[in-house]
Amino acid sequence: xxxxxxxxxxxxxxxxxxxxxxxxxxxxxxxxxxxxxxxxxxxxxxxxxxxxxxxxxxxxxxxxxxxxxxxxxxxxxxxxxxxxxxxxxxxxxxxxxxxxxxxx
Amino acid sequence: xxxxxxxxxxxxxxxxxxxxxxxxxxxxxxxxxxxxxxxxxxxxxxxxxxxxxxxxxxxxxxxxxxxxxxxxxxxxxxxxxxxxxxxxxxxxxxxxxxxxxxxxxxxxxxxxxxxxxxxxxxxxxxxxxxxxxxxxxxxxxxxxxxxxxxxxxxxxxxxxxxxxxxxxxxxxxxxxxxxxxxxxxxxxxxxxxxxxxxxxxxxxxxxxxxxxxxxxxxxxxxxxxxxxxxxxxxxxxxxxxxxxxxxxxxxxxxxxxxxxxxxxxxxxxxxxxxxxxxxxxxxxxxxxxxxxxxxxxxxxxxxxxxxxxxxxx
Numbered sequence: 001x002x003x004x005x006x007x008x009x010x011x012x013x014x015x016x017x018x019x020x021x022x023x024x025x026x027x028x029x030x031x032x033x034x035x036x037x038x039x040x041x042x043x044x045x046x047x048x049x050x051x052x053x054x055x056x057x058x059x060x061x062x063x064x065x066x067x068x069x070x071x072x073x074x075x076x077x078x079x080x081x082x083x084x085x086x087x088x089x090x091x092x093x094x095x096x097x098x099x100x101x102x103x104x
Numbered sequence: 105x106x107x108x109x110x111x112x113x114x115x116x117x118x119x120x121x122x123x124x125x126x127x128x129x130x131x132x133x134x135x136x137x138x139x140x141x142x143x144x145x146x147x148x149x150x151x152x153x154x155x156x157x158x159x160x161x162x163x164x165x166x167x168x169x170x171x172x173x174x175x176x177x178x179x180x181x182x183x184x185x186x187x188x189x190x191x192x193x194x195x196x197x198x199x200x201x202x203x204x205x206x207x208x209x210x211x212x213x214x215x216x217x218x219x220x221x222x223x224x225x226x227x228x229x230x231x232x233x234x235x236x237x238x239x240x241x242x243x244x245x246x247x248x249x250x251x252x253x254x255x256x257x258x259x260x261x262x263x264x265x266x267x268x269x270x271x272x273x274x275x276x277x278x279x280x281x282x283x284x285x286x287x288x289x290x291x292x293x294x295x296x297x298x299x300x301x302x303x304x305x306x307x308x309x310x311x312x313x314x315x316x317x318x319x320x321x322x323x324x325x326x327x328x329x330x331x332x333x334x335x336x337x338x339x340x341x342x343x344x345x346x347x348x349x350x351x352x353x354x355x356x357x358x359x360x361x362x363x364x365x366x367x368x369x370x371x372x373x374x375x376x377x378x379x380x381x382x383x384x385x386x387x388x389x390x391x392x393x394x395x396x397x398x399x400x401x402x403x404x405x406x407x408x409x410x411x412x413x414x415x416x417x
Contacts, residue, residue: 006285007285008284009274009283009370010302024300058282059302062229062302067137085139101316101378103382
């Protein structure tokens, strides 16, 4: 089997629903809603089933599911872990940007 | 099938208690989990640890694993027919285990698995790191991926089969870009949906450009007189050479921006190319050049270290 396939970019330009995010991430709807309410996962639109998410959030939610499964974390622990990972990612991007500006 | 020593992977004795196994897993997971660890080889090591724990934490799976006996790590072996009958489901003893992956056997097919009960099993999602060149990110490219994924046979045994995927990557992928290929992961079983394939894109280091998002940085070496007097220089971009006007009095580290000459953006437009000025002095000078430098030094009142003197005043 070898045919060119559809490729979806997981960035802010594409939006997924709460239902889709549940299917794609492996998290339960209640867990996702708790992570949204804690601020660990950004959402827009009417609260609850009407929430929509930038497709880049799929990666965050999948990470949350891995952390939940691999460390047996509850949603409060997940929320802290996701916020810390986001800070690490922001700092890494800042370092990469500063390094890119430095001459070789 | 290659044997995996799950007890060795977790660093515990074969008679370890469930609590000892859980503690060993947690200690190793904190060290090697790919989402939190920067240790070299952490992802591969964590896969071994997680695979071992998934089996040993489940008493039924652990009993099935123990029934295979103790073997050297990586030894080729075939589960005996009585093991297949007891742990792998009715009819399994008739099938070859030669192309079955040890991890797949226990993660999806182990005792009590959905595949034995006939319920739908979704296909596994896969994440694959892919490195592409900056030129391919700029122009777009088609990736041909050859992967090995588990597919369930009629008896529900997951077998590794080759999986070839072609993916068209549109122009403008950046470092860290994630892409999703729906339904291109592992095959579902009994009506379960096929898994997805996720690509984690990284850009290969380039000999000229450094990237940050859609912007590109380029070192721009200038002769001292070009920096002092100004110059128009040709610089390379991903779409071909362009002329850049260097203003007179350009100091080292000054950034000269060429708008829209970076990587294309998904919603139109493009990042910038930023040329970072570097003043390069010739390594060797002949007598005339040296005389001209000395003439300039004598004529100029410029003091690049004036602020040092102000500090000590």
